[in-house]
Amino acid sequence: MRILIIEDEARIARRLVRMTKSYFERQLSLTVCDTLAKGLAHIEQSPVDLLLLDLNLNGENGFAVLEAMVARSFHTIIVSAYTDKAITAFAHGVLDFVPKPFDESRLFQAFGRLNIRNNVAGSPLRYLAVKKGGVIKMIEAEQIRYIKGAGIYSELHLQNGRQELHDKSLDALEQLLPAGDFIRIHRSYIVKLQQAQKLIIEAGGKYAIQLKNGEQLPVGRSRYKQVRQLMI
Structure with missing residues (x-):
C-alpha cells in the first residue's frame, strides 16, 4: 500500500x-x-x-x-x-x-x-471527475448509463451516447457509487438500475440485461440472483 x-x-x-x-x-x-x-x-x-x-x-x-x-x-x-x-x-x-x-x-x-466492495445506499456521490487533455471534467452520475471495465481504467457510457475514460478501475468505482442506484452485474460491467429494462435468459444458461436504449449487457451467473431481486 x-x-x-x-x-x-x-x-x-x-x-x-x-x-x-x-x-x-x-x-x-x-x-x-x-x-x-x-x-x-x-x-x-x-x-x-x-x-x-x-x-x-x-x-x-x-x-x-x-x-x-x-x-x-x-x-x-x-x-x-x-x-x-x-x-x-x-x-x-x-x-x-x-x-x-x-x-x-x-x-x-x-x-x-x-x-468494502459496495458503497452504502444513499451515498451523496454526484459526480465522477475525468481527466481529458489535461483538463478535469465533471460527469454527473445521473448521466451514466453503464460503466465498462477497460483494464486498469473504466469506460463511462453516458445517456447522450458519449464515452469518457476514467483513471479508476471498475473495482474502485464500485466502492464509490451508491448501492441501490448502481449494481455490478458482471466482472466487466456496472449498470445504473434506472437504465435497466429487463432481464434476459439466453440459451446455454447465459443471462443479460437489456437497457432502455436497447443495448444488452452480460450478467454473470454468480450475480444473476442479486440482479433479479433488484429488478423485481
Missing part, C-alpha cells in the same frame, strides 16, 4: 503516520508532504494507492485540487476540520471524510472502507 499524506501541521502529520503504520503494519510505503505543491509533485513522480488530504494547507485551499485528485486512479480520504465541506467532498467522489479532531478508531474506519 503506497500512501501519501498531505498535511501541514507537523503534530497531526505525526499522528496520521503513527496510526497509518499501526493499521497497515509492514505492508506500507508512506510519504508525507507539508504543502500541496510537494504533494502534487510526488503524485506526478510516484504511484499512489491512497491519499490523505487536508483541505487547508498554510492558507492554500486543498479543495481547489480535490477534483483533480478524485479523477486519479487512487482513492482519497479527506482529513479536515472543515466539516461543512464533507457533503461536497463526498459528492465529488472521496472515499471518506475524517473530521478533525480524530481518533484511531475513526481513521481505522476510513481505512476499512478500502476493503
Whole structure:
C-alpha cells in the first residue's frame, strides 16, 4: 500500500503516520508532504494507492485540487476540520471524510472502507471527475448509463451516447457509487438500475440485461440472483 499524506501541521502529520503504520503494519510505503505543491509533485513522480488530504494547507485551499485528485486512479480520504465541506467532498467522489479532531478508531474506519466492495445506499456521490487533455471534467452520475471495465481504467457510457475514460478501475468505482442506484452485474460491467429494462435468459444458461436504449449487457451467473431481486 503506497500512501501519501498531505498535511501541514507537523503534530497531526505525526499522528496520521503513527496510526497509518499501526493499521497497515509492514505492508506500507508512506510519504508525507507539508504543502500541496510537494504533494502534487510526488503524485506526478510516484504511484499512489491512497491519499490523505487536508483541505487547508498554510492558507492554500486543498479543495481547489480535490477534483483533480478524485479523477486519479487512487482513492482519497479527506482529513479536515472543515466539516461543512464533507457533503461536497463526498459528492465529488472521496472515499471518506475524517473530521478533525480524530481518533484511531475513526481513521481505522476510513481505512476499512478500502476493503468494502459496495458503497452504502444513499451515498451523496454526484459526480465522477475525468481527466481529458489535461483538463478535469465533471460527469454527473445521473448521466451514466453503464460503466465498462477497460483494464486498469473504466469506460463511462453516458445517456447522450458519449464515452469518457476514467483513471479508476471498475473495482474502485464500485466502492464509490451508491448501492441501490448502481449494481455490478458482471466482472466487466456496472449498470445504473434506472437504465435497466429487463432481464434476459439466453440459451446455454447465459443471462443479460437489456437497457432502455436497447443495448444488452452480460450478467454473470454468480450475480444473476442479486440482479433479479433488484429488478423485481
